[in-house]
Amino acid sequence: MHRQLIARRALLGALLTGTFFAAPGVGADGFSIERATWSTDRDRLVVRGEGADDDRVTVVNAYAPNQVLGSDRIDDDDWRVRTRSPSPVPCRIRAILSDGTTLERDVRRAPTDCAPKSASEPPPPVPDITVADVVASEDSGSMTFVVSLSVTAEQAVSFEYATRNGVAQADDDFIEANGTLTIPAGSLSGNITIGLVDDTVSEPIEAFTLELSSAENAVLADSVATGTILDDDSGNPPPPPPPPGTGLSINSTSANEPLAGLPASPVPSNDLLNSGTHALLVANDLGMHCADLDYQIFSILPPFNVVHAQVLLRGEEPQILDDTTIDVVYSATSSDNDPALANKTAAQRGEPVFKGNFWEEMAVLNDPGTTLPLWYQVYSPLFFGLLQPADLVQDQGLPVPESMKLAGNGIEPSCLTTADPRAECQLLQAWMPGNLDPYVVNDQQRFDRFDHDVNFFNGLLGGLGLGAVIPDTNWFAAEGVAIMPVDDEGRSNAYPLMRVQAIDKATQQVVASTDVVLPVASEADCQSCHARAMDCATITQETYGYTMACTEEALDRHDLADLGGVMTLDGDDLGALPPGDTLEQRLLNTAKINILRTHDAKHGTTLDSRRRVVCASCHYSPALDLAQLGPTDSAATEQTQHISMSRAMHGHHGDLFAKDNATASLFPNMPAPNDPIRLQPVANHLDLYPLAGDSEQTVEEYVLQQSCYSCHPGKRTDCLRGAMASAGIVCQDCHGDMLAVGNDFSHDFPNNAGNIDTGKRVPWAVEPGCQSCHVGDATSQPGDTSGFIYAADSIRLLRAYRTGDVDATPIRATGSRFSENRIVNDQNQPVDVLYRLSKGHGGVMCEGCHGSTHAIWPNGNPNANDNVAAIQIQGHAGTISECTVCHETDQLSASTQDGPHGMHLVDDRRFWREAHKDAAKRENGRPNGGTCGSCHGSDHRGTVLSRTPVDRSWSVESRNRTVAAGEPVGCDVCHSLDKSFER
Template sequence: MHRCIMSPRYLPGIVFSSFIFAVLPASADDDFSIDRARWDSERSRLEVRGDGHDNRTITVLNAYDPAQTLGSDRVDDESWRIRVSRPSPVPCRIRAISSDGQALERNVSRAPANCAPKSAQEPPPAPVTLQVDDVTGSENAGTLAFTVSLSAASSQPVRVEYATRNGSAQAGENADYLETNGSLSFPAGTTSASVSVSLVDDQVAEATESFRLELSSAENATIADASGTATIFDDDQIDPPPPPPPPSGPSVSINSTSANQEGALPISPVETQDLINTGTHALLVANDLGMHCADIDYQVFSILPPFNVVHAQVIERGGEPRLLDDSTMEIVYSAASSATDPALANKTAAERGEPVFKGNFWQTLPGDQYPLWYEVYSPLYFGLLQPPEPALDQAGDLVQDKGLPVPDSMKLAGNGVEPNCLASADPRSECGLAQSFMPGFMEPFVVNEPQHFDRFDRDVNFFNGLLGGLGLGAVIPDTNWFSAEGVPIMPVDDQGRSNAYPLMRVQAIDKATQQVVASTDVVLPVASEADCQQCHARALDCAAIQQEVYGYSLACDEEALDRTDLGALGGVMTLDGDNLGALPPGETLEQRLLNTAKINILRTHDAKHGTQLDSQRRVVCASCHYTPALDLAQLGPTDSAATDQTKHITMSRAMHGHHGDLVSKTDSSVTLFPAMPAPNDPIRLEPVANHLDQFPLAQGSQLTVEEYVLEQSCYSCHPGKRTDCLRGAMASAGIVCQDCHGDMLAVGDDFSHDFPNNHGNIDPSKRVPWAVEPGCQSCHIGDAVNQPSDTSGFIYAADSIRLLRAYRTGDASATPIRVPDSRFAENQVTNDQGQTVDVLYRLSKGHGGVMCEGCHGSTHAIWPNGNPNANDNIAATQIQGHAGTITECTVCHETSQLPDDTQGGPHGMHLVDDRRFWKEGHKDAAKRENGRPGRGTCGSCHGSDHRGSVLSRTPVDRSWNVEGTTRTVAAGEAVGCDVCHSLSKSFER
């Protein structure tokens, strides 16, 4: 039905003769309308605006060519607006669609004669596309010319912006080429033009280098190929240095298998999959914790198995990117390596004169009926783990390079959908057990076969309702990630080097074509650095570990020895044996030394508690001391034929609480594990030798107070002396473990303290290990103008925006600060008991449903890592061209299809490094926001004074041309309005 409507620009009662005939009206109801659709020929810009319901999204299309999306905007203050610079073609008529389903149309006033299509029946003109070719040349050529071409001659003039981007060749200091940006014009009827870039011909011999020319903001054409690569060959000849001696093994650190060496190793490392990225998809990948730990040897006792977890999300790039699921994509992983891996400095097993030993998790030792994986971990599977039965020709659940089975969390208790699978008649089948493999499965050291992510988690059940609720967990909706759980990787590469940061190449495969569309190399971090030896082994034995052989040395203090009489149990175990003549088991010196400490721990436990663990061995601590880390069944503390968890304190309380209470053997007035001074205490960075009154056991130490306390507390057991568990942005900022988690007594003060007296009596006022943890919001409490009202006990950083500690001063329990309305807060959900649950960072998601870790990196390893060669930096560099948080909108978006003044990005961000924004869009945003408190959203990051803040720092060097002048902001520098113009101009309204 056609309706005749009057333009709302005219006052009621005025007669006019022009009528607009529309299939759809310009006003659907009293709240949704199109007030204007106008072409501005001077600015080559289309402006559409109207009214609507707050928080709904309005998308504007070409009414006669719905494939042309012009932009979208979220309704704010009951109004919306979209500006599109140089659309191609200019539409004759537009359609606005509200997210509630309403749709309106309106003719574009002042539309040019060549607007298209002219009607719904007229087919849209075939698009003219742009592409830029690659180019090569010698450094002494003077210039390199990129050819930019059109797919066909256009009847209209075509214009496109261009800018150079650094690759291995750099502009700026020690330049390889001169930065170039500007616009390129194609008169009507032409199909080719060129951009010349000047090269710097120095006298330095260099490797072949490259940089890129990128196209953007095309007018009267679309961009088919936005990037061309320039390859520069060096022309400087110098006498090459003498070749290095041939290496004893392959010069790559790659980890394809967790098998031990049997016989000679292959001459060459395993082959890697090609790194393929088609540009059509983004692949975001992250390990869940930032560091996993695994025992090297399992024959005495075990704390943790080889068990790594990696999540991935695939995004189809476009104006409106889409998260893809397992209906169209499959994800695989295989071993990868980096030529700049710092681990290459470590000695190979051959250089140490040893075979490659990665662990004995899958071995069956003499006298044992079953392999160690079953002997140790079957108690935690409550009868579900099947051992090998050779007589029945059954291999069992695990074989070499195959990890522990993991149930589907949404089939366990508290899933809110269906009964607990563990209570079913066939739990092995009903629980959806999945297992992950190493890429060398079946042919270790020979093959590198891509292994599948076996699960796509639409939702995740994280201990929902466990322990009577406690606000512990919930069903986390819409996680929408591919998951590989239980990857059995060890911290030793295929040549026997120690490498805690091995790489896996994760690849997204289109199911329809079976072609790889995206690849990302990600670290699967794993460490075996649980240094029980420091206290539980003889100092003389520890001295056998030499820096020149193993890359580290051990200095042990014997603090745990000789406190308890072990004479009746064989005495203290040493590398030379015990009082009964028994020797520590193990194939390598490191293995035997670790086992001396483990045996001494079991004997001490037996002597103090009347157990018989040393004679039993093959012990998993969690069979008595519950830990959520190994509660794959999500049952909580459970008693069974093989577990006794409700009568004993948790593993966290046993380790942190017990050890945190210990005093020195030689001076009972001195705490053995000292407390860390507050982050604003200047003594942290001073030599501990200057503060022996506070740290009397530090006599002779060359460390700072901070380093000494870390090594004597957290790093006595957790990776930190040789392996950096805490690394990345937080470590670079000087944050340490205690700043987030509190001291050992705070961490150990959990819900289980009354278990020995009243079995299973949970204290809901205490923390729950692995679940009650600080979040981003605990320190990132607000922005430059929005801060919490109650700041008591806060320790602010120098920027007065962020905190240096995640809990309030004076809080002995180190309860994490929660600021749920911070723009940096994690998600909140409601569990099945009606409790509001603060979701952990590693389970939270943000912009567009993307997992937080996908853009920021893993917990404990937030991007970037301060070492530019670190494997942690590779994923972000592959995804966006530089290390650090994923900030480039072009990773997922075709930004030309977004409004130039949008603030709909992550945490309310505007477009990044986008010519349309800094040339036009930011002006409109500033005028809109300046009248609001604190200068509105602009002030939130750039400060109410518009001079910039820590939140407006650029991760890389940025340059842009303003009114004929190039403005440059260096990496790490805050962007303020006065970079380009006066501050007074920025406050105009």
């Protein structure tokens, strides 16, 4: 600790003083700068040198030392610092050793616009402006926002401010205000006071925002504050407290770190900035990505996350902007209310921070003289020669081809058939924000691709009506972000946040920010069946925050002796021990080794002797088919000769029975959603579920955990967690049971290589959509409803397929106002586009307003990270439903019904005071009450489709009308139903 303190003081001194010795490139004790080179082609600066092991070197711009370019710990007498896109590119760099020793060197091949050209006095610091949130009771008469400067300024600082409506409305709840505030030179703060309207009406907690803009002589670091108004006419409960825990859960790097190497504080977040001129909608593509923690034995999935973002210029008709005017970047951030703060840190467990070994170099097992990174050993077979051992460094993701360069792009031959496919396929890779100095920096990383269109397996599945070039997606894409489900303090956190920000290319100013979840989990409980029960018992609640009960169902083979027997934490019959740095890692690897040995014994393979196996090299997985080739045989793959990964996992396991009870399914089927036993104790139904024993779960909970959640992340991760989960929908209600999911196109592959059954399910392409349950509205439903299981509202379905359909074929209600896009591809085949690839109102991606698949907004936990984005965007959780997010609504017609799914203006006084009257009179003369009846019902009393996401209040004819969150808005809220039917 003492040495670290001295080193930090030395570094600070070297940065701030200008009167020190700076040798040209060689110092005492072997400290040197061997090279400092700029590469224009790679947009990268590389600085290398030598020194004494374990010292840390920090590199800065020699003539602007506040520009820190990176740092590195000296290892094997070498150190290296790499930085991408520094601004500016330095003309000369300075390397600062831990003890304060400094060296300098000119940057070789520095561009002509490198800067500064020479040493000069540093300019005075520019103040950051921040404004704090305020909470006040309405009877206090006003609330005061305190605006602070980070440092005193030599000149007066001025900026404009304006209030913006939230749930609290100007004139009804607070006095609208705008103007200019000036903070005199030498001062550190100023105040903005907003008047409050005190009334006698009982109201919920309401809020509005104060926005700052157009700053002079300072930088807006935090330009938006929330004013929360507490009602004095009723006892409102306070907001829910944050969960227990300490520190922040932030995930900036996927590097491992011994506890002794962790910095005293987490990496800082970049400031949350919003100009008010743009909207930024962001979503993860799947709602859950999975990744192995350990790659030494075998791997199912790599660290690979995908984020899409759309930037809209607000106005009467918002414009979706592209990469000609906007850059989009991401960096790590956190939430004070993150439920993961309750999880144990690595320090509390007494373990190092282990995030994974994806980038670790290890000897090739059958060629011990060769050392290669694990990612290459495992995943190179799936890249068919395009992947090279030097392609990835720590925190860098797998390369992703431009989809429009692949087969079926409709423009040119596949890039894979060209002379230089690595270049022609435009492979891009994503970075973790801490890649340049893990646990220290949190650098913004660019969304490297803007997809005008997306090729979804058109060359492979277009002829089947399952693939197409999806036109006009118009989103920024960050693909292959290598994030792991462990935060920087070693906590398990499957829902880390990234701060996505839109930057105006002309001004280089951030115009919008949104925090989004990059979901990732490693919870695939192979141990439950493939590890010894006494080994699983070592995972204790006290240390790990959960327990694990293992059944040993898969440890009954008697032909493993020649393979080493069953692997346990204590080793196997040959004395070998399971590898791993943590107890969880070693337990996982015992199960993985046992799986390979069982596979070898059953199928005559030699997987355990090779290890570093990726299952998809034999069992095709569309999720890993980045080249969109379909099942392919090569020197390293045999995908046409074996059933797919989906069939191997779902079909095989779904047909297994307990070894002690031949009639008891290990992975039982889920009762129908209208079967009353689902919510009854499973202990009351042991005739159906004899393995339940003394379980205290309901039938629904028990079956879900014994089936889908035996492998998918659910028992601890709650993968299915959004609005569907809150409504009681489970995996089987959308996808069917395991045998239905596993009954796919590859069933004949072992007998007839590559013989695709086009009548069977294609994983990744044949999936349920919104229209599978949201088949219509309150007055319009499909003609053929046979096999439908309706919810109590008689509008929505509880299951996405018809009763009696053993294949669980998704219902397609293409006439529904809630259906996904249907397009005709270039092979003249109609294609029902997946929800995650569909768009709606104004070309906005569906996930931008509704949230990611499996995590449809809102999450039922008010503190969940999933809810953060919607709250930031519109002020409350749930579907983005406030028109003001993108529109200047006063520029729109008050009577418009051109909103999403045919919506009128939401919470707009022009509409509910006057315009809705004319609309009602017009629509009442039409069948089923016209468009009003579609959502409010033919009786005008309101339906599930007219529910309000937050408390709404209206002042009508001098009376206040309120509808609580979750309640339907009907015409009789404000006046008689008879009046609502007037024509």
